[in-house]
Amino acid sequence: MSKKEILNTNQAPAAIGPYNQAIKAGNTLYVSGQIPLIPETMELVQTGVADETHQVLKNVQAILSNAGYSFNDVVKASIFISDMNDFATINEVYAQYFVEKQPARECVAVKTLPKNVNVEISVIAWKA
Numbered sequence: 001m002s003k004k005e006i007l008n009t010n011q012a013p014a015a016i017g018p019y020n021q022a023i024k025a026g027n028t029l030y031v032s033g034q035i036p037l038i039p040e041t042m043e044l045v046q047t048g049v050a051d052e053t054h055q056v057l058k059n060v061q062a063i064l065s066n067a068g069y070s071f072n073d074v075v076k077a078s079i080f081i082s083d084m085n086d087f088a089t090i091n092e093v094y095a096q097y098f099v100e101k102q103p104a105r106e107c108v109a110v111k112t113l114p115k116n117v118n119v120e121i122s123v124i125a126w127k128a
Helices: 049-066 084-097
Strands: 004-007 022-025 028-034 074-081 104-109 119-126
Touching: 028 049, 049 084, 049 119, 074 084, 084 104, 084 119
Parallel strands: 074 104
Antiparallel strands: 004 022, 022 028, 028 119, 074 119
16 A cells, blocks of 8 residues: 655745645645746746646746656646636647646636735656
């Protein structure tokens, strides 16, 4: 039986609540929702939704990499946005990271996100 392993890296923002950056259970990695915080300073990127989305995905990438995974291992992505009018821009940036193997996903507009950011993304990755 496989164990549950808590994973955190200083290459991604520290958790801002009672959670971990990721949990590995067997071959599956569950990455907590990431917002556009710069890991080194914990400051928010606030120069537009495209830059915010890039930072979010860089944070996701750092967590995946720390656990030995990549975007090609992601089987499910959940995107939460504060304004559906930003969908096309977020989708354009997202497509730059998920080039070879696009996962299943949903994109949901919500009333507000932590720290009033415009985008948050969580993923589930799996390796055989």
